[in-house]
Amino acid sequence: MLTGHPANNVPESVYAKLGAGLHTRPDHPICMIKQAVYDFFDGGDFGAFTKLDDLPAIVPATANFDDVLVPADHVSRSPNDTYYVDDETVLRCHTSAHQAATLQKGERAFLVTGDVYRRDSVDASHYPVFHQMEGVRVYEEGEWKAAGAASGAAHAEANLKAALEGLAARLFGAGAETRWVDAYFPFTEPSFELEVLFRGEWLEVLGCGVVQPAILDRAGVARGAAAWAFGLGLERLAMVLFGIPDIRLFWTDDARFTKQFRAGDLTTRFSPYSKFPPCFKDVSFWQADGGELTENDVCEVVRSLAGDLAEAVTLVDAFTHPKTGRISHCYRVAYRSMDRSLEDGEINELQEGVRAALSERVELR
Numbered sequence: 001m002l003t004g005h006p007a008n009n010v011p012e013s014v015y016a017k018l019g020a021g022l023h024t025r026p027d028h029p030i031c032m033i034k035q036a037v038y039d040f041f042d043g044g045d046f047g048a049f050t051k052l053d054d055l056p057a058i059v060p061a062t063a064n065f066d067d068v069l070v071p072a073d074h075v076s077r078s079p080n081d082t083y084y085v086d087d088e089t090v091l092r093c094h095t096s097a098h099q100a101a102t103l104q105k106g107e108r109a110f111l112v113t114g115d116v117y118r119r120d121s122v123d124a125s126h127y128p129v130f131h132q133m134e135g136v137r138v139y140e141e142g143e144w145k146a147a148g149a150a151s152g153a154a155h156a157e158a159n160l161k162a163a164l165e166g167l168a169a170r171l172f173g174a175g176a177e178t179r180w181v182d183a184y185f186p187f188t189e190p191s192f193e194l195e196v197l198f199r200g201e202w203l204e205v206l207g208c209g210v211v212q213p214a215i216l217d218r219a220g221v222a223r224g225a226a227a228w229a230f231g232l233g234l235e236r237l238a239m240v241l242f243g244i245p246d247i248r249l250f251w252t253d254d255a256r257f258t259k260q261f262r263a264g265d266l267t268t269r270f271s272p273y274s275k276f277p278p279c280f281k282d283v284s285f286w287q288a289d290g291g292e293l294t295e296n297d298v299c300e301v302v303r304s305l306a307g308d309l310a311e312a313v314t315l316v317d318a319f320t321h322p323k324t325g326r327i328s329h330c331y332r333v334a335y336r337s338m339d340r341s342l343e344d345g346e347i348n349e350l351q352e353g354v355r356a357a358l359s360e361r362v363e364l365r
């Protein structure tokens, strides 16, 4: 398998999120989105879907990658992007980890919801733990032929787009601005992403496509069948639907947040409680000759020390020293609490901690 990476790169702060089950708490916005998607498919004409929301998040690396045809050298396998529990086991980085096994069990239309984990950037729409819902629908040869389709793949693609456009219209209203973007996933062809206009910017809310025949074949689906699959980003959908400005809010216990949501009421618009000012701190360092300290590494150091007080980590400057050829990177950390104002002393202490942790790996400037 992979060599040259630590057997386990999961920080305590990430382990602590396992089992939180936000998607199973009826009044939580993530669960409300799950339920809204269930209701959409239950009331539509895309078939009857089996719903699974309690599959364990710790999965064999083969399920997360190989079973969905992720190439052996694909970046997503790197410990810079994925949390490894040991060499053969990961925290799933997408709910696609359950595609093959669920097909293998004989399911032909299903929705799998769960928490997924990624080493990723730190900002208002990225968090190391988030939630996805996988949808898969297989059309047996007889079904797409009866519908008069030119091919199984064409039938799957047309139904996929109809389903997801219908879902977006149901959630956001017919007037919402959405657009399809061509994408690449190893497990689908063709592949697309759907973006929604949110606060003046295009926000990617899902990836999808027509399932690669090899996946169906290996899972024992009859020849001639075709299928679509999608992976919804539930936080992103909830941010757009409820107007939640920052992904960290999903994890707060502050009653000023939690009390705003009630199962079944999709009309709620989040009303922000007073926004406290951010505080910015910069840290610069020389990259070592051997291997670079990546943005994900810096984000993880900041996250593990500052937790949800870290609002964003941004590379603000990079230059190469003209004489020595050494590379300098400067990162800006934005600290902000959602619930209270921060003291100078507290922020300085956090930033000192970040500097100390970074100085163990690189030379600070």
Ligand code: FA5
Pocket (backbone or CB within 6 Å): 093, 094, 095, 096, 118, 120, 125, 126, 127, 128, 129, 130, 132, 134, 185, 187, 188, 191, 193, 204, 205, 206, 207, 208, 209, 229, 230, 231, 232, 233, 234, 235, 236
């Ligand atoms: C996937 O994870 C694919 N497995 C989706 C898929 C399934 C494609 C089936 C085809 C067929 P992607 O990495 O783009 O794709 O993530 C899917 C969605 O998760 C994104 O569109 C986004 O809404 C959400 N997402 C991705 N990264 C984060 C993050 N760090 N924080 C919050 N949401 C995220």
Ligand code: MG
Pocket (backbone or CB within 6 Å): 193, 204, 207
């Ligand atoms: Mg994507």
